[in-house]
Amino acid sequence: MNEALNLYFDNAATSWPKPEAVYDAPGRQMRQAAGNPGRSGHTRTLEADRLLYKARETLAALINAPDPGRIVFALNATDALNIAIKGLLETGDHVLFTAMEHNSVLRPLGRLRQDGLISTTMIPCAKTGQPDLDYLESAYRENTRLLIVNHASNVTGSIAPLDRLIASAHGRKVIVLVDAAQTAGAIPIDVQGLNIDMLAFTGHKGLLGPTGTGGLYVRKGLDLKPLREGGTGSQSESDIHPLSMPERLEAGTLNSAGLAGLLEGVNYIQARGIESIQQEEQELRSYLWERLVELPGISLYGPHGGEAAVSVVSFTVGGADCGEIGHVLESAYGILTRTGLHCAPHAHQTIGTLPEGTVRLSPGPFTRKVDVDHLINALQEITGLMSG
Amino acid sequence: MSSSCYITFPTTFFAIRAESLLKKTGLTFKMVPVPRSISSSCGTALQCPCEDLAEIKALLEENSLELESFYRLEEEGIKKPLVTELEL
Ligand SMILES: Cc1ncc(COP(=O)(O)O)c(C=O)c1O
Numbered sequence: 425m426n427e428a429l430n431l432y433f434d435n436a437a438t439s440w441p442k443p444e445a446v447y448d449a450p451g452r453q454m455r456q457a458a459g460n461p462g463r464s465g466h467t468r469t470l471e472a473d474r475l476l477y478k479a480r481e482t483l484a485a486l487i488n489a490p491d492p493g494r495i496v497f498a499l500n501a502t503d504a505l506n507i508a509i510k511g512l513l514e515t516g517d518h519v520l521f522t523a524m525e526h527n528s529v530l531r532p533l534g535r536l537r538q539d540g541l542i543s544t545t546m547i548p549c550a551k552t553g554q555p556d557l558d559y560l561e562s563a564y565r566e567n568t569r570l571l572i573v574n575h576a577s578n579v580t581g582s583i584a585p586l587d588r589l590i591a592s593a594h595g596r597k598v599i600v601l602v603d604a605a606q607t608a609g610a611i612p613i614d615v616q617g618l619n620i621d622m623l624a625f626t627g628h629k630g631l632l633g634p635t636g637t638g639g640l641y642v643r644k645g646l647d648l649k650p651l652r653e654g655g656t657g658s659q660s661e662s663d664i665h666p667l668s669m670p671e672r673l674e675a676g677t678l679n680s681a682g683l684a685g686l687l688e689g690v691n692y693i694q695a696r697g698i699e700s701i702q703q704e705e706q707e708l709r710s711y712l713w714e715r716l717v718e719l720p721g722i723s724l725y726g727p728h729g730g731e732a733a734v735s736v737v738s739f740t741v742g743g744a745d746c747g748e749i750g751h752v753l754e755s756a757y758g759i760l761t762r763t764g765l766h767c768a769p770h771a772h773q774t775i776g777t778l779p780e781g782t783v784r785l786s787p788g789p790f791t792r793k794v795d796v797d798h799l800i801n802a803l804q805e806i807t808g809l810m811s812g
Numbered sequence: 813m814s815s816s817c818y819i820t821f822p823t824t825f826f827a828i829r830a831e832s833l834l835k836k837t838g839l840t841f842k843m844v845p846v847p848r849s850i851s852s853s854c855g856t857a858l859q860c861p862c863e864d865l866a867e868i869k870a871l872l873e874e875n876s877l878e879l880e881s882f883y884r885l886e887e888e889g890i891k892k893p894l895v896t897e898l899e900l
Contacts (some may be wrong), residue, residue, distance in 0.1 A: 462824035463855065470843060470856060477828040491876075493825055658823040658854040666853075672825045772879055 429758040431795050435788030436578050436606060436636065436736050437762055438628045445688035446632055454683035461680055462657030462671075472680050486690055487604075487623060487642050487703070488614040496640045496673040497683060501605040502528035504624035505638035507673055508601050509533065509572075511648030512622075515541045517569040520560065520598070521769040522584065524577045525550040529603060530770070533572075543567075549718030549774050553582025553726055555589065564596045571598050575613075576606040579771040579782065580726025581709065581736035583611070585632040586618050594619060599646070607628060609693050610734050611702045616640055622646065632693065632789070636679050648673060701789050705735040708787050708796065711760070712737055715800045719807050725775045725782060735791075738766075738775070738782035744810055746783045749803075753783075757802040761785055813888045817898070818844075819869065820852035820880040824845055827856040829897040837871065849895050850883050855861050869900055 432440050458470030461476050486635060498504040513519065521529055523546055536542045545563045546686035547555045555573075571593040576583045587603065593600045601622040604613060608623075609630030609762045615623055620643070627637030642648060653665035654675035666672060687708060693701060713729030716722055721742035727733040748761035764781040765772055772778045787796070821827040831843050841860040846852040860868055862884055872879060882898040 466845060473824050473828045473856070474831075477825070477832060481832070493829065657825065658821075660853075668823055668826075670825055735888055 429768075429798055431757075431759045433637070433759060433761045433785045433787060433791070433795075433799065435791075436629065436734075436766075436784065436786035439630065439632050439788050441790055442634075443633050443688060443692040445692065446634065446685045449684040450634060450690045451562065451680040453681045460657070460677055463655075463677075464506075475680060475684055475687070476678060479683045482687055482690050482694070483625075484641075485562075486613070486694065487608070487625075487641060488616050490616060491644065493669045494642050494644060495680055496642065496670045498624075498638045498640055499636055499679075500628070500638040501624050501626035503527075504626075504638050505529055505601070505603060506532050506663075507640050507651050508622045508624060508642070508648065509570075510536070510651050511673065512570060512599065512601075512646075513542055514569075516567055518544050518565045518567045519570045519572065519806060520542045520547055520563055520568060520593075521545075521572040522547045522555045522574060522772045524553055524555070524574045524579070524582070524584070524768065525572060525770065526574060526578060526603060526605065527767040527769075528605075529572050529574070530768075546770060549771075551725070553577045553580045553584075553771070553774070555584060557585075557588060557592065559594055560589070564598065566666055568596065568598050570601060572601045572603065574603045574606075574768075576611070576734040576736075577726065577768070577771055578606050578736060579738055579766050579768050579784070580775060581733035582727050583607070583732055583734065586620070589621055589690060606734050606736070609698070609701075610705065612698050617641070627682070627686040627689070630693075632689030634682045637686040639680040640673070642669070642673070650675065652676075680751060691720060696789070705787065705789065706732070708791060708793065709733060709735050711793060712785065712787065712796050712799075714798060716803070717742075719800075719803055721807060721810070725777065735788065736784060736786045738777070738784050740777060740780070740782055741807055741810065746781050749783050749806060752806055753802060757798075759799055759802055813886055815862060815884055815886040815889065816859055818847065818850065818867045818883045819858040819865070819872075820846060820850065820883070821854045821856070821858075821877050822880050824854050824876050826879070827854055827858065828842060829875075830858055830877055833872065833875055833877075834858075834868065838883070839868060839871075841868065847885060847893070849885065849893050850881075850897075851879055865898075866900070 627633035
């Protein structure tokens with residue numbers, strides 16, 4: 425047995441490795457451009473301001489947002505989703521969400537519901553992860569304000585049909601919030617082409633940046649209430665937080681060191697080409713699926729090998745404990761996966777893996793075919809032992 | 813005596829966006845700390861030759877930038893500059 429493969433199949437949790445420039449940029453930012461962005465007007469500050477502008481501009485280009493001022497920085501997707509949900513909703517609103525949503529959507533909604541402020545309806549999904557569009561049509565109410573859609577499931581990799589969901593919601597004047605935690609940097613996103621109202625993303629997954637980075641795109645004309653107020657470096661004489669974007673939704677010193685890293689992550693993606701990353705990951709997922717299917721006693725979830733999906737495959741083996749499989753993969757082979765419930769309880773309910781969850785494999789842009797072969801060899805030995 | 817003109821901005825985002833747009837044009841300008849003799853919401857201002865002010869303003873407004881105020885400063889050595897707020 426090879427105990428030191430050091431193979432990382434957990435990119436859906438956070439991507440690793442990162443491009444070299446991503447490791448270097450935060451250090452350089454702190455050493456060379458350590459001004460507090462927006463605060464002082466001296467050259468160091470100006471350098472930090474330029475970096476943040478460049479990061480906004482680059483992210484805006486990646487998702488085809490018309491104006492970098494509509495990109496608001498946040499700590500991660502969870503933070504961005506909270507800014508969107510709590511900044512938009514008002515007492516009495518009704519919210520729709522799909523069964524594939526992550527806890528970062530379910531819990532902010534759960535809190536507002538528990539406080540008696542909003543009501544919600546969950547749109548069920550098929551085992552493939554596809555939301556039931558007929559159910560959606562029947563779920564709108566007079567007071568429906570928002571539809572929240574997980575662009576791609578972190579449990580199955582299935583991709584939501586955004587065009588049809590958005591057309592449906594906009595037909596009812598309902599605003600659409602897309603959770604792009606698993607898709608930003610992994611598949612092309614066109615917020616203008618798709619008419620997306622708000623899109624939340626995280627920096628540390630497909631965008632290949634550091635943790636503590638992320639953001640929210642908010643389309644022009646949609647004015648959210650700020651979740652928090654404070655220093656912005658501008659209009660300092662006023663007790664009232666500035667209304668103009670992006671400062672409107674940002675308070676306090678931004679994570680300029682982390683965002684310097686995020687910028688390099690996106691630069692890397694743009695240079696390699698997001699279409700080619702998507703295609704390579706799709707091919708690798710298909711290959712992984714075809715190899716997994718051969719294993720005795722295995723059940724696979726989500727879109728099949730050839731079907732469109734992001735780079736996530738979930739499986740279980742007969743009556744085996746998922747945690748135990750993950751533990752053996754790590755301790756005996758040096759292969760890192762994620763096991764159990766992946767912060768999306770209704771998604772597990774949908775595919776029938778409550779309460780024990782799944783083993784989740786998520787190759788990334790640096791995973792090679794030979795890594796998949798090593799993984800399959802290990803799983804062959806493990807499943808062989810279990811059935812023998 | 814020399815004079816130059818200044819544009820101030822409501823937020824830093826617009827100041828840097830202005831710089832980024834103008835860099836592509838070949839127009840002469842500089843981003844500077846806001847001179848002490850004028851007040852502004854944001855610490856960075858745009859300094860340019862007064863004869864270019866109208867053109868720069870038009871270009872920025874075309875790109876839906878929010879601008880705050882416009883000033884002409886006449887400077888003579890270390891004396892306090894003569895400040896005129898411009899109504900454009
Ligand atoms: C679909 C989905 N939404 C939201 C999140 C939350 O991302 P973060 O932890 O970076 O806020 C994740 C990842 O954990 C996710 O997979």
